[in-house]
């Protein structure tokens with residue numbers, strides 16, 4: 001049986017938690033464990049059948065993520081954008097077309113899918129991850145933090161909580177967290193916690209063959225943003241996009257039919273000759289979202305300085321992309337928060 005008492009415990013095996021673990025190991029700190037509620041690692045990173053249902057892109061100025069990818073030997077490639085892109089302004093009028101300037105740097109994608117980052121990071125810490133362990137209570141008892149989960153009770157000298165802050169308000173804390181912190185946590189929206197993504201794979205990239213980039217942008221359609229999502233080695237051809245949230249509560253069949261009809265309208269009848277069709281609604285995932293989720297893309301509360309402090313007498317730290325002082329919400333923010341948390345544990349920066 002696994003021991004339950006550690007120097008450090010990280011709650012959550014998303015990018016932030018795994019990055020902290022990676023840096024702890026780089027600094028020869030091995031007395032820690034990662035407790036993960038889901039039956040998989042990665043958190044909001046989810047790649048299935050080469051489709052990124054979570055994050056898909058990063059930007060040239062995401063330096064910490066770029067450095068981490070380099071360290072792990074992971075390559076990047078540019079988002080495909082050649083040919084005609086489509087802008088839909090209203091439901092009845094004709095679509096407008098535009099072409100992306102191919103001389104400008106585009107967003108990057110991670111070779112092997114975003115999950116490649118998770119796979120490579122977890123290679124170092126596989127034996128330290130405990131899945132299916134949902135934390136419900138964080139208590140300070142004497143000189144330890146006690147974590148109550150659905151499976152076991154764990155204790156540590158210090159704990160890093162990487163849950164999105166809004167979701168972290170659903171845990172019980174003893175003693176209670178300060179009111180001011182609680183208020184900020186409630187107001188910190190979970191980045192993309194409301195998004196619905198769709199991924200459709202095809203035998204051939206038929207849109208490329210008809211000089212379409214695969215990009216369709218427009219708030220009125222069944223899909224508000226659609227992109228070419230062919231993999232780096234060009235062996236799997238797919239389109240991936242964000243579903244209009246008005247379709248959240250219709251039946252799965254109706255939603256799928258509306259999405260395929262929209263693609264057919266703009267890309268032609270070949271859009272219906274797909275190999276596979278999948279969706280992911282993050283608002284319905286209890287390990288990312290929680291009730292009272294508001295539909296916003298950006299929150300002024302990301303990186304609130306209140307997350308710099310440690311709580312429960314210096315034993316509880318908050319991490320995760322929404323707490324990052326820069327690029328909060330993005331993968332870059334998750335990596336930054338992961339590095340900062342490791343530094344705080346290793347006492348290389350002041351709390």
Ligand SMILES: Cc1cc2nc3c(=O)[nH]c(=O)nc-3n(C[C@H](O)[C@H](O)[C@H](O)COP(=O)(O)OP(=O)(O)OC[C@H]3O[C@@H](n4cnc5c(N)ncnc54)[C@H](O)[C@@H]3O)c2cc1C
Nearest residue numbers: 012014015016037043044055056057135192320321330331
């Ligand atoms: C649809 C979508 C599209 C996105 N697109 C992009 C993009 O293109 N580019 C970009 O840079 N970023 C994008 N993001 C954001 C990116 O995914 C996040 O910044 C990043 O993955 C956050 O990592 P994290 O570790 O901070 O949080 P999370 O990944 O949320 O990790 C938290 C972990 O805690 C676990 N957990 C939750 N509750 C409990 C509990 N009670 N007990 C134990 N464990 C628990 C979760 O399962 C999870 O593994 C997107 C996100 C989504 C959802």
